[in-house]
Structure formats: C-alpha cells, structure tokens
Amino acid sequence: MKKNLKKKLAGIKDKQPNQQNQENQxxxxxxxxxxxxxxxxxxxxHSPADLIxxxxxxxxxxxxxxxxxxVQSLNELVLNGLKDKESITPSEIHSILPIPEINLSIKLNKSIxxxxxxxxxxxxxxxxxxxxxxxxxxxSRGLAAPENESQVIGAQIAFNENINTNLxxxxxxxxxxxxCNEKFTLGRHTQTTVSMLYIHGIAAETHVNTVRQRISDLNIADLIDSAVxxxxxxxxxxxxxxxxxxxERPDRFSDGLLSGKVGIVVNGSSMAILCPYTFFEFFQSKEDQNLRWPIATFVRLLRFVAVFLSIFLTPIYVASLTFHYEVIPQPLLVPLSESRAKVPFPPIIEALFLELIIELLREAGLRLPTKVGQTIGIVGGIVLGTAAVQAGITSNILIIIIALCALASFTTPNYTMGNVIRVLRFPTIVLAGFWGYYGIMLAFCILLIHLLKQSSLGAxxxxxxxxxxxxxxxxxxxxxxxLLIKRKSVNTRGGNSEHPINEQNGGKKV
Incomplete structure (x- = not known):
C-alpha cells in the first residue's frame, strides 16, 4: 500500500511541473x-510566411x-511617428501616435x-x-442590394461580411x-467577434440576459457564420x-430592435440574427409596412393560403385518389380517371416522384450560375413534365398540382421557413398515402402540437x-x-413603461 501511494505521489509530482509549464506557456x-x-x-x-x-x-x-x-496608416502614422525615436517608453508611444485605438499589454497571448x-x-x-x-x-465586398430578401418599395442595401460596416x-x-452594443469573442481557433445589440428601455431585460448568458456559456472551437x-x-x-x-436587411434588423427584439451580428457573416421571433412573424416582410394596409393584408393572407396549399394540396390529391373517391366532383372524376389510365404507379409513388424532381431542379438551379440556373429550371421543368406525361409515368393534373405547390412554397418571404414548408410536404404525403384524410389530420395535429410547444427565448x-x-x-x-398598431408586441415589451412611446399612435404608451 505504501509503495503504491509513493508511486502515485511521485506521478503527481512529475505531472505538476508539466502542468505549470503548460500554464506558463x-x-x-x-x-x-x-x-x-x-x-x-x-x-x-509557428513562423508564418506572412509574419512581417x-x-x-x-x-x-x-x-x-x-x-x-x-499599410498607409502603418507608414504615415506609425513609422513617421516613431522616426528618430530611440529612447522612448510605451506610455510615451501611446500619447505620440495619432491612432484612435492603442493599448498596452504585458501578456504575449493577448498581444498575438x-x-x-x-x-x-x-x-x-x-x-x-x-x-x-x-x-x-x-x-470585404462593397454594399449591394439584398439577394434573398428583395423588395420593390424600401431601402435597397444589404449587410456584408464586415462587422464594422454592418454596425x-x-x-x-x-x-x-x-x-447598446455588447461584444463577445467566440471560437478558440477563429476568435470571431460577435456583437449583441438592443435598445435599453425597449428590449425586455429577461431576453437580453438570456441571450447574453447563452452566448457567454458557449465553449466552441470555431464560429464562421451567424446561422451556426x-x-x-x-x-x-x-x-x-x-x-x-x-x-440580410439592415432596415429590417433596425426595425426589429425598435420593436424590442435583441439582435446579434457576427463578423464574417452577411446575415444578422433577431430574436425572439414568432411563427407568424416569419411570414411578414419589411415591405408590408411600406404598402397600403389593404394591400399588405391581402398579401399576408395570400402567403398563409399559399403555405396551406404547399403542405396539404398534394396530400389531399393522394388521399382522394387512394381512399376517398366520393369527395371528387363528378365532372372532375372522368378527367382524373382518363389522366391516370396509363399511369402504372399508385398516387403516393407518383406524387413523391414528381416532388423529388421539383426539389432536384430547384437545388440544381441554386448551385449553377445565375443565367444557367434559370435556364435549367425553366427548360428542365417543361421537358421533364412533358416527357413524364407522354411516357405515362404521371398525369397532367398532378403536374399542375405539384407546380402550384412549388410556386406556393416560394411565396414565403423567409428562406429558412420556406425550406421547412417544402420539407413538410413529404411526410404529409406519406401519411396521406397510408391512411388517407386520417393521415392528413394526424400530420396537422402533430404539426400544431409541435408549434404550440415551441418557444423563442422563452416567449x-x-x-x-x-x-x-x-x-x-x-x-x-x-x-x-x-395608427392602430402598437410599436412593440407583448413578447418583446421592456420593463420601463415610460420609455417606449408609440409616436405613430399619438404618443400613447405601449
């Protein structure tokens, strides 16, 4: 026992100098x-080649x-300021050089x-x-118009990859x-600068503290993009x-801050983060505020109708032809029967096959150059659709339905939510092919329950x-x-009841 203890103590003593050396390094x-x-x-x-x-x-x-x-600042401000200065201290350099930000450091790691x-x-x-x-x-690239969140009426400028430009x-x-602007450094290897922005007195303190705590608790090796x-x-x-x-829109980001949300900007990323966000806000566009309210209301209702059609129209077609012929009107039943007379596959296989083709065309159009991608999307859709009908693989009516669902999915103003809408079609089609309308209702109930359970920063x-x-x-x-819209929602309301004033609502408190 004593020998074992001595060996353990000796091992600990041997390790301690190594640990101290590592700490010193x-x-x-x-x-x-x-x-x-x-x-x-x-x-x-490690002596890099670009170390000067x-x-x-x-x-x-x-x-x-x-x-x-x-290089210009280095030559004009630093080198000229230090010319013929042989006997000088760091504190004197701090006062001599006309540079906005100069610091002193006694640690090598911080300096590097x-x-x-x-x-x-x-x-x-x-x-x-x-x-x-x-x-x-x-x-960094110059400022340009937004590519993924384009609008006709409103500002035509987007973020770029430089955090200072975005701020x-x-x-x-x-x-x-x-x-307020609070800065963090994330990633042991990348040392990425992250800025958390909010307006004091408008943003809820609970949301600000939550975001601050979650960012501070992160211990990651690298951070490249804001989506991560x-x-x-x-x-x-x-x-x-x-x-x-x-x-990617600074006007939408600023509008979110003014509404009481918390924003995050990541250096090296052209996309900024806004939170908390609700499900219905993802279907709102910044341009809605610039349109007359009847037109903006019509466009928003059109988007929600398009979301419903995009998810459930193809499953309704599959369920109706597989289990529920009685719901099809008599004038439409004959054209449907004639259209499917030569199709050898059941409706579920037919629908999944066409949906997969649409997604392949979309993905190919995104990855190819702009002009080639547009040509591939248009020509490929026409050629494949016509060839599929002539070969008897699918019916004309299903091609119309699939095309309508694809168009409806692109009406969602947010790219991330648009991807979600497209993905949800596939499990809904599968459930409709196995259980008909009962499967569609099951998919709708699961989707609704999942949405009701979700939260954003606890909201x-x-x-x-x-x-x-x-x-x-x-x-x-x-x-x-x-005039009837309050500037801040209940989800993002701050604790100071005197600060947030809705100037558009006659100066009434919100």
Whole structure:
C-alpha cells in the first residue's frame, strides 16, 4: 500500500511541473530582450510566411501580419511617428501616435491575438510590455442590394461580411444613445467577434440576459457564420422550425430592435440574427409596412393560403385518389380517371416522384450560375413534365398540382421557413398515402402540437394567437393601419413603461 501511494505521489509530482509549464506557456510575458520577443512570437505563431518584422530603430521593432494591417496608416502614422525615436517608453508611444485605438499589454497571448485580427505590435528594448496599435484593414465586398430578401418599395442595401460596416449601417438607422452594443469573442481557433445589440428601455431585460448568458456559456472551437450561432443558442435545436430570424436587411434588423427584439451580428457573416421571433412573424416582410394596409393584408393572407396549399394540396390529391373517391366532383372524376389510365404507379409513388424532381431542379438551379440556373429550371421543368406525361409515368393534373405547390412554397418571404414548408410536404404525403384524410389530420395535429410547444427565448412561438394577446392582432396575419398598431408586441415589451412611446399612435404608451 505504501509503495503504491509513493508511486502515485511521485506521478503527481512529475505531472505538476508539466502542468505549470503548460500554464506558463499559455500565459507568457513580454520579453524585454528584442531577440527573445521575436523568437517567442515566431514560436507562438509557428513562423508564418506572412509574419512581417520591421526594425524602426535599434530599440524599436514592429511585428504584424501582412495584409491584415492598413499599410498607409502603418507608414504615415506609425513609422513617421516613431522616426528618430530611440529612447522612448510605451506610455510615451501611446500619447505620440495619432491612432484612435492603442493599448498596452504585458501578456504575449493577448498581444498575438490582437495581432491576428489586424493590430501591429510595437516592442521597445528593455520594456516588459508591448504597444498594440489597431490599424486593421479587412478586405470585404462593397454594399449591394439584398439577394434573398428583395423588395420593390424600401431601402435597397444589404449587410456584408464586415462587422464594422454592418454596425455603421445600423447606427445610421438608429441614432439613439440607448442603443447598446455588447461584444463577445467566440471560437478558440477563429476568435470571431460577435456583437449583441438592443435598445435599453425597449428590449425586455429577461431576453437580453438570456441571450447574453447563452452566448457567454458557449465553449466552441470555431464560429464562421451567424446561422451556426443561431442554432447553438435557440431554445430547441432539434426542431425543424427556426426560432430566430436570419436577415440580410439592415432596415429590417433596425426595425426589429425598435420593436424590442435583441439582435446579434457576427463578423464574417452577411446575415444578422433577431430574436425572439414568432411563427407568424416569419411570414411578414419589411415591405408590408411600406404598402397600403389593404394591400399588405391581402398579401399576408395570400402567403398563409399559399403555405396551406404547399403542405396539404398534394396530400389531399393522394388521399382522394387512394381512399376517398366520393369527395371528387363528378365532372372532375372522368378527367382524373382518363389522366391516370396509363399511369402504372399508385398516387403516393407518383406524387413523391414528381416532388423529388421539383426539389432536384430547384437545388440544381441554386448551385449553377445565375443565367444557367434559370435556364435549367425553366427548360428542365417543361421537358421533364412533358416527357413524364407522354411516357405515362404521371398525369397532367398532378403536374399542375405539384407546380402550384412549388410556386406556393416560394411565396414565403423567409428562406429558412420556406425550406421547412417544402420539407413538410413529404411526410404529409406519406401519411396521406397510408391512411388517407386520417393521415392528413394526424400530420396537422402533430404539426400544431409541435408549434404550440415551441418557444423563442422563452416567449410563446405561436403568439399572439396562443396564448391570445388581442393587442398584437392588428399586425399579425392581417395588417391594419399604422395608427392602430402598437410599436412593440407583448413578447418583446421592456420593463420601463415610460420609455417606449408609440409616436405613430399619438404618443400613447405601449
């Protein structure tokens, strides 16, 4: 027993220096000696080919990553400011250089992390700290019109992949000192900058605290896109329905913040996140506010009718021809029989086959170049549809129904929710093919129960209809005049009852 204890203690003693060495390697100081500092930077970054080391003077050395810093600012502000400066301290450099953001650091890891996002490290011989001059320069595409959320009336500008550009666009829409911006760094390998935005006094504190806590608790290796972050922090990642909105429009994002929602912007992603979001809000477009209220109401009702047709029209056709011939009108029964006389497959196989062809054409059109994709979608649909009817694989009426369902699915203004609508058709068709109308009702009940159980940041997903909140009905499925619409919904109402004033509603509190 004593020998075993001695071996264990010896093993622990052997491990402790290694652990201490690892900790020291993770938290190295800044070496006062120039050669030691350069060697430590090279060892930590594995001597990359784009690591630039410039000797300004015998005592001053600048280290940075090529193409991550603004060369013009480096030459005009940093090099000119440090010219002929041999005897100087980091504090003096801090006051000499005309750069907006300059910090001092005594830790090597922190300094290198700043260098990897576009800072230049200024080292002075004999000093145990380094100057971090942030003169980053990121290459990004220019501002362009939205591609996935296009509209006729309204702003024609979209986010790009630069978080600073996106934040400036939001600031142009909301010139309010209460607009809060909290920054986080996610991903051990990517060190991605994430900004959480909300308007103090309008956004609910519970929602702000929930988002802040979920982001802070994340321990991930990498983060590239905002869609990944939305899936990581939403209430139910196993649900097919999105609980947070991904938008590329700064006007829609700003409108959501003004409505009391919490926004998230991820560096490197052209899509921003808004939450909490309800099921019915996914079928609303920013353009609805710019249209006259009768037209906007008609368009919204048309979208919901299109969603119902997209999910249930093909299953109703399959169930009617498989089990319920009695529901088909007599004038339509004869053309249906003649159309299906040469078809060797049951309706369920026929419907699934055509739905699969539609999805293949859609996916091929998305992956090909724009002009080629449009041609493939149109020509492919016509050629395959005509050939399928002539070969007796399918009927003319089913092709019309499938085409109508495909068109209806594209009326959903949100791309993520549109994908959900298209996917839901397949299990509904299968249930209709096995159990007829009973299968359709089973699919509808499962879908309804699932929606009623969902939430977004703890807020009901099916609000304002369940639970019923009549004050939010004027801007849900229908859109009444703006004078009757409250700016903030019950789901996003903040705790300060004096701050949120609806200026469009005569200055009444909401």
């Amino acid at each position: 993770e938290d190295l100081p800044i070496y006062p000696n120039k050669n030691d500092f350069i060697k430590s930077v090279k060892d930590k970054t 080391i410039r000797y300004v003077s015998p005592t001053i050395t600048i280290v940075y990553i090529d193409n991550l810093v603004d 992390n700043e260098m990897l996002i576009g800072a230049a490290l200024i080292h002075i011989v004999g000093q145990p700290e380094v100057v971090i001059a942030k003169i980053s320069s990121y290459q 400036s666009l939001i600031r142009r829409y909301i010139t309010n000192p209460n607009l 972050l939305a899936e990581l922090i939403e209430d139910n990642s196993f649900s097919i329905f999105p609980q947070m909105l991904l938008t 009901p997903y099916t609000a304002p209809y369940y639970p019923p909140r009549f004050k939010d009905w004027p801007d849900s499925i229908i859109r009444l005049p703006l």
